Amino acid sequence: EIVLTQSPGTLSLSPGERATLSCRASQSVSNSYLAWYQQKPGQAPRLLIYGASSRATGIPDRFSGSGSGTDFTLIISRLEPEDFAVYYCQQYGSVPWTFGQGTKVEIK
Amino acid sequence: QLQLQESGPGLVKPSETLSLTCTVSGGSISSNNYYWGWIRQPPGKGLEWSASISYSGTTYYNPSLKSRVTISVDTSKDQLSLRLSSVTAADSAVYYCVHYYHDNSGYFYPPSTWGQGTLVTVSS
Numbered sequence: 714e715i716v717l718t719q720s721p722g723t724l725s726l727s728p729g730e731r732a733t734l735s736c737r738a739s740q741s742v743s744n745s746y747l748a749w750y751q752q753k754p755g756q757a758p759r760l761l762i763y764g765a766s767s768r769a770t771g772i773p774d775r776f777s778g779s780g781s782g783t784d785f786t787l788i789i790s791r792l793e794p795e796d797f798a799v800y801y802c803q804q805y806g807s808v809p810w811t812f813g814q815g816t817k818v819e820i821k
Numbered sequence: 822q823l824q825l826q827e828s829g830p831g832l833v834k835p836s837e838t839l840s841l842t843c844t845v846s847g848g849s850i851s852s853n854n855y856y857w858g859w860i861r862q863p864p865g866k867g868l869e870w871s872a873s874i875s876y877s878g879t880t881y882y883n884p885s886l887k888s889r890v891t892i893s894v895d896t897s898k899d900q901l902s903l904r905l906s907s908v909t910a911a912d913s914a915v916y917y918c919v920h921y922y923h924d925n926s927g928y929f930y931p932p933s934t935w936g937q938g939t940l941v942t943v944s945s
Contacts, residue, residue: 744929757937760932769933770933805929809885812868
């Protein structure tokens, strides 16, 4: 099983600032099948990024993903008020699918 | 546009079997290249994949649940089901039904369509 470790656990930033979230895998993620999700309280997760760097349909270009192998990054270039949420990475290249523990982006 | 709606009992007693249904609308559950799955989230915690099933009926299970979980589809009703036996309090969670697929080149896309989730509490 691939273990995903996200850092930091919490990111305290102001609107307009840049957010950098990390996801490290215990072994290489097959085909770079690494996704990022955003989750707000009481809502289902929303797919942001798939294949490590491709934006899902309708996702603003302030969200970008990068990385390969075992190290992946999600960057939110300029935080909007609606971006404050919990973010999860997920690998879907091998069974069992696994998720990171989440990074909470909160308003400073 | 594909939509998913979970339904279930809400409260299940310890040692009993949890049964959930997901009704698919806006598309056919048996469409080629389509996959369906269940992901759960204990209150205040992270996400855990439970099981998936392909358009051809191939099943995939999380080893942590494999001996207790069964996923199936009813193509006549466009419904996905999950059964989890011998439940304990640790199985209390919001259960999400999800859809994903691969394109004709075999490239996989992760779940982009999620149901709203259904909360299941295991308690006597």
